[in-house]
Amino acid sequence: MTRTRFAPSPNGPLHLGHAYAAMVAHDTARARGGTFVLRIEDIDGARSRPEFVEEFFRDLEWLGLAWDGDAVFQSHRLASYAAAGDRLRAMGLLYPCTCTRAEIAAAAHETSPDGPVYPGTCRGREVNPAQAAWRLDVAKAMALTGPLEWVDEEAGPQTAVPQVFGDAVLLRKDLPASYHLAATLDDTADGITVVTRGMDLFPATHVHRLLQALLDLPVPTWLHHPLLIEPDGRKMAKRRGAPSLADRRRAGEDGPAIIRALRDGVLPTGLSLSQGVHQTP
Incomplete structure (x- = not known):
């Protein structure tokens, strides 16, 4: 059975780029009669804030992207790293x-x-x-x-x-594990069969595949999707102040309508979807 995951880090609010990533994971699982997992990647030290986790739950519910079962947390898996x-x-x-x-x-x-x-x-x-x-x-x-x-x-x-x-x-010196190790181990722990994520992470998969071989882990398939691009050509990012989903939710915007627009490729003025996928470096 297909299992996908959306795995945000609670070091800032979600924005439309996250909504797009969550939609791809959700829709891939639903189209195949599978399971959609929500994982909170909360091992980023003091930058991981519990209040953002609660906002993530509300944002996904507002968008109409229901996950299966309870959310899982990286902070509960430090021993495995x-x-x-x-x-x-x-x-x-x-x-x-x-x-x-x-x-x-x-x-x-x-x-x-x-x-x-x-x-x-x-x-x-x-x-x-x-x-x-x-x-x-x-x-x-x-x-x-x-x-x-x-x-x-x-x-x-x-x-x-x-x-x-x-x-x-x-x-890492400052954290229990790097993204490479934690994500690879977590995808196995969560039984993920299709890893959906942005094409900016396409090259990282080469490292993850090596870790799977070294640690005798199962090998999923991957689905690297386009990114939402800002007018300057860079992907949407929390650190550059992309409008948050929480702000849109509180302003009374229609969450399911946003998802329908993203599915149809209809984006707010100034935004675009990146085209193509990173090939082998």
Whole structure:
């Protein structure tokens, strides 16, 4: 049975871009007689605020996007992240890193979809693990797994090339886990069979596919959907003050009508949908 999820982080209010992502996950599950899961990704330290979670519930109900069962929370799964980290360390695949972003930017010779590629400065170097993030030695990991593939429902079969990101951080200094590790483990815990998310996360799937192979996790399919684009060509974002769904709800707008318009591709003036899907980097 198809299982999808919408997984917002409670570090700011939802906006129309989130409504579009939730709609895709909801409609994909409903069209296939499946289950739509709501997951709250609330491990972002002090930035994760409980009051936003309550607003998320009200926003989705107002839009008419009903999820199945109780919402699940990342903060209840910290032990699973630590266990996965311990397993990867025991396999000799993680190493501690104390490099700052500025140091990485200054030393990097390549760029990835996430920015400067980490040049491996701390690989093989003695650092204090208590003050370090833990990175995946991607070359060593790929030597263990061999070639890997994954499938996007729009873009088709893909060959995994996680090495274009360099050695990704899996366990952060300030948080229990990185997005890469937490999302991969959570999708398994939630039984997700189709991972719907924005095309901006298409490249990250190469890393997630590698983690699935290393941790013996089931492999879903993916469906990377277009993004809502602002007039300057950037995707809608909380940090740039995109109008919130909560404000629209309180102003008396019709939530189901907004979803019907998004389904039909009718967007507010100034907004557009990105076209195409990121291919293998």
